[in-house]
Amino acid sequence: MAHELRRKTPEEALRECQAEEAAAKKGHLKIFLGYASGVGKSFRMLDEARRRHERREDVVVGAIQPHVPPEVEPILRKLEVIPLRTVGNGTAIDVDALIARHPSVCVVDGLAYNNPPGLRNPTRWLDVKDLLDAGIHVIASINVQYVAELRDEVEAITRKHVDQTVPLAFIQDADEIEIVDAPSVEPVERSPDEQLQAREYEERLSKLRELALVVTADVVERQLNEYLECHGIKQQFGAHERILVCITPRANLQEMMETAQIVAKRFHGELIVAYVRQPNISPADQSALDARLAIANAAGAHVEVLEGDDPGETLLEFARSRGITQLFVGHSQRTGLARLRGSPLDKLIWEGHGMDVRVFPQ
Amino acid sequence: MGYAAGVGKTYKMLEEAQELKAAGVDIVIGYFESHGRKDTIAKTEGLEIIPRRRVNYRDSIFEEMDTGAILARHPQICAVDEFPHTNVPSSEHLKRWEDVEILLAAGIDILTTMNIQHLESLNDQIWQISGIRVRETVPDWVVQQANEVVMVDLTPRALLNRLQRGVVYGREKAERALQNFFREQTLVALRELALRQAAHEVEHRMVNGENRVLSSDGVSVGSQKRHKILVLVTADPKTAMVVRRAKRVSDFLGAECFAVAVQPSGDLSGLPQTDREAVERHLNFARNLHIETRILEGDDVASTLVDFGRRNQVTQIFLTRPRRRAWSPALSRDHAQRVIGLAKDMQIVIVSDREPVRQ
Numbered sequence: 001m002a003h004e005l006r007r008k009t010p011e012e013a014l015r016e017c018q019a020e021e022a023a024a025k026k027g028h029l030k031i032f033l034g035y036a037s038g039v040g041k042s043f044r045m046l047d048e049a050r051r052r053h054e055r056r057e058d059v060v061v062g063a064i065q066p067h068v069p070p071e072v073e074p075i076l077r078k079l080e081v082i083p084l085r086t087v088g089n090g091t092a093i094d095v096d097a098l099i100a101r102h103p104s105v106c107v108v109d110g111l112a113y114n115n116p117p118g119l120r121n122p123t124r125w126l127d128v129k130d131l132l133d134a135g136i137h138v139i140a141s142i143n144v145q146y147v148a149e150l151r152d153e154v155e156a157i158t159r160k161h162v163d164q165t166v167p168l169a170f171i172q173d174a175d176e177i178e179i180v181d182a183p184s185v186e187p188v189e190r191s192p193d194e195q196l197q198a199r200e201y202e203e204r205l206s207k208l209r210e211l212a213l214v215v216t217a218d219v220v221e222r223q224l225n226e227y228l229e230c231h232g233i234k235q236q237f238g239a240h241e242r243i244l245v246c247i248t249p250r251a252n253l254q255e256m257m258e259t260a261q262i263v264a265k266r267f268h269g270e271l272i273v274a275y276v277r278q279p280n281i282s283p284a285d286q287s288a289l290d291a292r293l294a295i296a297n298a299a300g301a302h303v304e305v306l307e308g309d310d311p312g313e314t315l316l317e318f319a320r321s322r323g324i325t326q327l328f329v330g331h332s333q334r335t336g337l338a339r340l341r342g343s344p345l346d347k348l349i350w351e352g353h354g355m356d357v358r359v360f361p362q
Numbered sequence: 363m364g365y366a367a368g369v370g371k372t373y374k375m376l377e378e379a380q381e382l383k384a385a386g387v388d389i390v391i392g393y394f395e396s397h398g399r400k401d402t403i404a405k406t407e408g409l410e411i412i413p414r415r416r417v418n419y420r421d422s423i424f425e426e427m428d429t430g431a432i433l434a435r436h437p438q439i440c441a442v443d444e445f446p447h448t449n450v451p452s453s454e455h456l457k458r459w460e461d462v463e464i465l466l467a468a469g470i471d472i473l474t475t476m477n478i479q480h481l482e483s484l485n486d487q488i489w490q491i492s493g494i495r496v497r498e499t500v501p502d503w504v505v506q507q508a509n510e511v512v513m514v515d516l517t518p519r520a521l522l523n524r525l526q527r528g529v530v531y532g533r534e535k536a537e538r539a540l541q542n543f544f545r546e547q548t549l550v551a552l553r554e555l556a557l558r559q560a561a562h563e564v565e566h567r568m569v570n571g572e573n574r575v576l577s578s579d580g581v582s583v584g585s586q587k588r589h590k591i592l593v594l595v596t597a598d599p600k601t602a603m604v605v606r607r608a609k610r611v612s613d614f615l616g617a618e619c620f621a622v623a624v625q626p627s628g629d630l631s632g633l634p635q636t637d638r639e640a641v642e643r644h645l646n647f648a649r650n651l652h653i654e655t656r657i658l659e660g661d662d663v664a665s666t667l668v669d670f671g672r673r674n675q676v677t678q679i680f681l682t683r684p685r686r687r688a689w690s691p692a693l694s695r696d697h698a699q700r701v702i703g704l705a706k707d708m709q710i711v712i713v714s715d716r717e718p719v720r721q
Contacts, residue, residue: 030517176520181513181560206568213513213561217554224550233547237491238716239554259709266614268561331706349683349698349712354490356607358678359702359710 027132035212041141090116112146144212241269249288251330274304312344365556368530371475376405393427446480478556483610490716511563518549589617597640608680621648628659664700
């Protein structure tokens, strides 16, 4: 297999043990993420609840949407439901009743709901946190629209105000996340008048769908990294494209940044910009470098400043530590073929395992 | 699309088939592989299954999809399991996806299933992740033709549970599987790859939809600079890897892609037989991925390549990594150094090996 096994450091082992201990006491959270209502989250969630119930796990339903699709009803009839509490005009899950009942697994639909005022928590996801702390496993569902950090993006797509959200960190910390995907285009015959409206609607759905897939991929990647770290495996998987733009005083940074931004966008990749600080840089080179840093900053990139005697080695080490898959570098010298010999470029091309090297014109 | 056997692709496909049938659509199952899974078999109930074609090959009986029978039956929609499957050698088509092309051409809509590891352009990344070289691949353009790609997701933990409970495979096969694709970290990485690919498939369809609208109005297709990608084809076995990568990048950037070999005679006759066969194989491979190919006439590979690139407004040239560690004198067999020196107006991409560190 493609990894290098190394011994865990004592700190790593300790951290792992602590995490395991904490996980043993806390409930396990599984989230079904969808991109719109109607993609089938409730069904998938309850179908899992049904299967667990059939395997004799103690499952209860803590919250379900008021209007469930017909295929959900027969499942619901088989499961114990703890009714929602009604407070004023609103409803909330009955945390006290659930903790008193203390099932093994609790199903909570609609994670993003706000609770009516006067309850122990203002939001349903905080209630879920209490259930988890009490050692109850939770299966929950949420639409990508309700992720707090995506609110601006989502409002731009849907042109609707989002007032109930769940922080991304809560979703990222879930033990398991599963996406409920469905086609965003309904194969329906439409009149030309309806077509334009339908296309706009489909495009909005497609954007939300893309967002949901990318968010899930990011969570999965985080879990992969944690797994690898926890098991002391050092390996780059390259499932996520990561581009490193290397700034040098004579690099054509405008073109490099433009290409890097397009590539990063299209691959849903990550863009990192770095340069290696050089000790005895000439004033001319320094001002050239400053101009390039300004370009990078203007493009909204965060520039990593690296320290090291050997620029090639320093960049490579950094690239490896970040799991880079594409290195963007400037031409070494206009005419100096000879300078390529033993140059940093040579090193990057040769030792950048798993990294394509893209050499830009000057 | 899924990321491993057992995530529920066939189940999901059959579920959709049942819904379509209930809605009055004329749908049949063209090919179905049960793997002995009870839940999946139950989902075929009430659906018409076209019997498989039995093929005698080397004294064994094989069963394949009966494309002729499906054409004769001509349903509105046909569900076909295991899209990347390779047919038994005596078959009319080498691949099941080629049979599916025939059905599509006849106006039959298709529902089909595949895993991410069978996508051609990811072959090297899959190797890097899993240490397994997948032989049954589907060219990316075939998948791009699909009107929709839907991700069938399941967490690796749930999948491993199913595998251990014997739901996915029989015991012996399950144990073997646990040694290969079914290691947890491999599954997680494959899943990430599948999710990102699914996101790309959604975006790709959206972008192309927009372009269609724009170009029909006579408005230019986006303000972005159009990229053209050129790949050098040689006898080097790493050429296949570079072709895949170049194609993937050009697909993602919406760029055109050409692959060229350079020979003094303008054809491959001057090469020793093994090299000629290798170059032919690589050119053929590129054509199968829908890349236009050409053999250029020229004594000097680097300058011929760069001249061709310049005449054709190429913006990026993709090359294999040079064979030797140090950059060697000007007329070496390694072209990368000279191409970089000559093509100061283009981006040169040296494609890295994506080998697993240790098998």
